[in-house]
Amino acid sequence: MTKVDSVICCRASPAQKALLVTQIGKGPQKKAHWYSWLSPTSTTPLTLAIGDGANDLAMISAANVGVGISGREVQQAVRVADFSISQFRYLSRLVLVHGCWNYYRTTRFILATFWKETFFYLPQALFQEQTGATGTSLYEPGSLTFVSFFTAACILVIGTFEQDLHSRTLTVVPELFKYGQNAEGLNMSVYFSWFSNALVAGLIVYAGAWAGYMDSEMIDVDGWYAQGLLTFVLCGIWVNIKLLVIELHYKTRVALWSILGSLAVLWAYLLIAGAISSPSSAPYSVRGGLSLEFGRDPA
Structure with missing residues (x-):
């Protein structure tokens, strides 16, 4: 049998x-x-x-x-x-259309989640070379607490609304269903490609932020908050552009408002945290960190 x-x-x-x-x-x-x-x-x-x-x-x-x-x-x-x-006649659309969409959304949701975490925390690991592996965090603790608010929307959009192919295409070409049957959307080869991309992207962001932090004459601070803030902002922007602009096929107003809302919440948090935090001489001087330590000139 x-x-x-x-x-x-x-x-x-x-x-x-x-x-x-x-x-x-x-x-x-x-x-x-x-x-x-x-x-x-x-x-x-x-x-x-x-x-x-x-x-x-x-x-x-x-x-x-x-x-x-x-x-x-x-x-x-x-x-x-x-x-x-x-009715039985809806079976073909359930399997060929919604089945393929659901498989693609699930695989991209998983890959995007692991990619984001690897990319976002690789600078943390690279920063240990500067601190002698003391475990000191590159990012300010408050930023780590609210990081999901800045990066969760893009992953939820992919996992909920993504459509890699049009419904008519999936219906007319049923051979496309083998994409899920053969596990082509999520396997070790695909995972390693996303993982390698996260490593390269994290290295570029960290090296670029470190070079900008060291060479800039506008930054007037001796602590680590400026370097961590610069890296944190670059990572937040990169994650949203990567997932909602480059990877997303089905671009709608939901995706547009998600990326704009995520970046708006990110900048709002930085401004509010810099305004209400108490003055501190610690390495993470959040008070006025964005408006003062990076210079008053908006440029």
């Missing part, structure tokens, strides 16, 4: 339907090699079960993904299914 292309059953019992789905899910598994962890092809079969009655409950529960169709039997199948549709 596990080596055939199709199986047709007539008057099967609920237990037989569930057994059929279970057996198909067990194989045939593709042969694994020592380099298989780098391969984008999935080695484990995934099963989809579709039912509209009470006799389909066991089958739907045994599948990886269950779809319930609203029927006359008090909708038991709908209650145990992962997704529900009112």
